[in-house]
Amino acid sequence: MGEQTDFSTGVSGEVRQSVLVVTIDNPPVNAASADVRGGLAKALAHAEEAIDIRGVVLTGAAKTFIGGADIREFGQAPVEPTLPTVIEALEALSKPVVAAINGSALGGGLEVALACHHRIASPLAQMGLPEVKLGIVPGAGGTQRLPRLIGIPAALDLIASGRSVKAHEALSLGIVDDVVDTDLTKAAVAVTLELAGSPLRRTSQLPVSPADPADVEKLSAKILAKARGQRPPAEAIRLVTSVARPFAEGLADERATFLALRDGQEAAALRHVFFAEREAAKVPGFEGVEPRPVKVIGICGLGLMGSGIAVAALGAGYTVIGLDQTEEAAETGRQRIIGLLERAKASGRIDEAGFAEQVARLSITAADQDLAPCDLVIEAVFDDLAVKTDLFRRLDRVVRPDAVLATNTSYLNPDEIAAATAHPGRVLGLHFFSPAHVMRLLEVVRCGRTAPNVLATGLAVAKKLRKLPVVTGVTEGFIGNRIFSAYRREAEFLLEDGALPHEIDAALEGYGFPMGLFAVYDMAGLEIAWARRKRFAASRDRKERYVEIADRLCEAGRLGQKAGRGWYAYPDGKRTIDPEVTAIIEACRAAKSITSRQFSSEEIISRLLSAMASEGEVLLAEGIAARTGDIDLVMINGYGFPAHKGGPMFAKAQTPR
């Protein structure tokens, strides 16, 4: 082994058997920051000049190869050398450069690898071009080199979805030339020596394999439909499908498109979301608090919610004990869980062995004492205070005193549930969203007396469940439902002031929500909210503005899509505007002597955004939410707010006053 040379703070080289092994070590994810780019440029120039060096191996320290361009540099003045310049020098080197992909090679990181003359990967490596998730397209050759390596359809799929692949899939696609489960660097040095002296395979010079235009068109249409008007996937399609033109032309187009998107609003919003997600799991003042170990999770109530939670827990490797009131109910729950696992198997998300292994980790019972081995128990029973406090008192008697108890309540006060137990410090809320095995958001409710390591346990379990945890204080409906209530209230004010349901829905869909609010109501059914309104009718503050339109609809039997009519009519199942609803709305306006007026889509969005953002400010002031980013994440991941708008707090802050 040779001596180590530092080309920059984060890039070092060491000569092994006349091959320069260059290691990128720029924690936390070896991003291609200015220092790394400078170091790589120097290392490549050194390798080109030194006559005793026969080739180069590029690899990363720790778990990452290169995690991509340094996202923190976006929006700042550019620093030379740029990544495309470094990559150009790399591909043009007269000596072989081999990528030893030891871990994640994402974005600009994969673009570096694609320009190498050969790529080998460790079985743990993952590769992808996730740029569209950040509102951009690859900007250092990814859209031009990947299709030359793996063909247009496969490249389109990866670039437009931003999904990453593991090493073996990368090998079958042709992204890497080999997967090596022994010493990766040693293998890379050996390949470099084999390649030295022979003509080099430069990706930019490879011919593009012809693709069936019908296939490409079908795939593009699918991508565009999913993108719902967002620009990056459309630009990615344009760049990838025009790859047959001269390489330099494609590269220049890609760079210009990347720069224009990078400096736009949507990319800024998605960067905000990216950093908010990383921030969310950090609770100020809780740094270094160790979570309690969790291996066995008990789930009480195996209805839709409990079964979804069970599937998420089994998928994350936990042992699950499901409890329901009777043996029959528990068995029905077990069947429901197995049904969900079977669906996962049918769609290829788990294989037969994985299915069998997960089923083996599941047991069910109707006897409380069978929950004794649990490290964490999550209840998902009927949302009623008496039912939940009774359950928690019983749990208190059967589980270890250090086991954590979590309530999945949506509206009840978890402090009251905790107070019913002998150890309130071990109680917290874990508010899952339905379906719990699919939805990423998890509100982690910090109750008044939750112990620090119990909160840390909630966050650690959430991460293992591959959920996005957001910490919330105790308030009715937590962060999400509080903001959602304000949003819903404002939408109803808009109705009374002159907008019609389909106008509000069209504005929301145009803004990027997958579905308008009133269409969602109809889908979910109007009766639960109606029952709730009736329950609270007596205690309602009479001075507050109250819109009666929804009540009138319910009284007329318009309980939503299942009833065939709600905010819309559904002849033949198709959603249509119903004059009867318009008449009900007009009658309600008339009863209050409101002169209705027209609202533009912009006005509708602006009023809804303001309502959400003002409620968000209240939550921050009350200390229920710690950061604006947390509120944005909740609304994006639980309520369909478009991620490319950054969430209500971010979007509102961007709007000129």
Ligand code: 3H9
């Ligand atoms: C791009 O490459 C454009 C090019 O096409 C064109 C160039 C010309 N930059 O996620 P974690 C930070 S676009 C800066 O918890 P994990 C993150 O904020 C980029 N910082 O770790 C966090 O910081 P902190 C395309 C970054 O182990 C810390 O690293 N690349 C970057 O669970 C740990 O993050 C991507 O989109 C970055 N690129 O997962 C990849 N990435 O500790 C984005 C992360 O202060 N990154 N940080 O909170 C990821 O997907 C994951 O971070 C990764 C590691 C899988 C790498």
